[in-house]
Amino acid sequence: xxxxxxxxxxxxxxxxxxxxxxxxxxxxxxxxxxxxxxxxxxxxxxxxxxxxxxxxxxxxxxxxxxxxxxxxxxxxxxxxxxxxxxxxxxxxxxxxxxxxxxxxxxxxxxxxxxxxxxxxxxxxxxxxxxxxxxxxxxxxxxxxxxxxxxxxxxxxxxxxxxxxxxxxxxxxxxxxxxx
Numbered sequence: 001x002x003x004x005x006x007x008x009x010x011x012x013x014x015x016x017x018x019x020x021x022x023x024x025x026x027x028x029x030x031x032x033x034x035x036x037x038x039x040x041x042x043x044x045x046x047x048x049x050x051x052x053x054x055x056x057x058x059x060x061x062x063x064x065x066x067x068x069x070x071x072x073x074x075x076x077x078x079x080x081x082x083x084x085x086x087x088x089x090x091x092x093x094x095x096x097x098x099x100x101x102x103x104x105x106x107x108x109x110x111x112x113x114x115x116x117x118x119x120x121x122x123x124x125x126x127x128x129x130x131x132x133x134x135x136x137x138x139x140x141x142x143x144x145x146x147x148x149x150x151x152x153x154x155x156x157x158x159x160x161x162x163x164x165x166x167x168x169x170x171x172x173x174x175x176x177x178x179x
Contacts, residue, residue, distance in 0.1 A: 003152045003171035004039070004073075004106055004132045012036040015174070018073060018106075019062065021046060027058040032067045039106050041074035047082030047090050056093065063101050071098045072106025073132065079110050088115065095123055104128040106152075113140060120147055133175055138164055145169060 002015035010017050012035035019040040023030050032038060040062040042055050062068050074094040076087050098105050104127045109116050113136070120129060130150040134141065134157065141151060141161035152171035153162050162170065 001171075002174050003130070004173040004175055006176045007174065010036075016070060016106075019068075024055055024058045024062065027061040030062060030065065032065065036067055038062075038065075038068045039070040039072050040068050041072040041094060041106065042090055043073050044075050044077040044081040044087045044091070044108060047086050048080075052082075052086075052090055056097075059094075060097065060101075063097065063103055069103065070106050071101075071103045072130075073108040074105060075108035076112035076115055077108060077110040078112050084112070084115070087112075088119070092119065092123070095119070095125055098127045099125055102127060104130065107131050107149075108133070113144070117143065117147055120149070130171060132171075132173060134158075134161065136161060141165060 002010065004018060005015045006018050008017060012033050016037045016039050019038055024040055040059055042059060063071060071094055074091055076091060081087055107129055109131055128150060130152050131144060132152040133154050134151040137158060138160045141164060144151060145165060150169045150171060151165050152173045154173050154175050
């Protein structure tokens with residue numbers, strides 16, 4: 001199973017397809033294929049635009065669909081997106097939605113693992129949190145695994161981190177490699 005892809009043409013049941021911004025904006029345009037699995041979330045890059053609040057309306061509607069099996073990508077990015085304060089607020093709102101609707105999180109995190117770890121400890125979620133596209137060193141992988149995260153790896157991965165992640169906590173993804 002491809003844990004995370006943006007390939008809208010992935011064969012049904014072989015991947016969790018991340019829905020694009022236009023579908024989150026207009027959830028009525030969502031046309032799932034039979035047997036398809038999807039994720040939807042407010043990416044931290046989208047927090048630099050106005051109207052983030054309106055995205056939550058569409059996101060909630062999408063997450064109520066049974067074929068949308070995860071919330072994400074959501075997360076924190078110190079290199080791109082709105083202010084860290086805004087990103088943290090939007091992320092925490094999505095954590096609440098994840099808990100309410102019982103959907104696991106697929107997390108995009110760039111240079112903000114310290115904040116992510118603090119939030120997990122503070123919020124104490126019951127839903128699984130998975131860091132997608134993980135490329136970090138073994139010490140960070142261990143820290144995340146010890147905190148209860150799962151890790152998802154793409155082609156560009158740290159092989160030591162991949163090897164030390166238990167198979168039951170390790171996922172593989174193509175992300176946007178298919179482009």
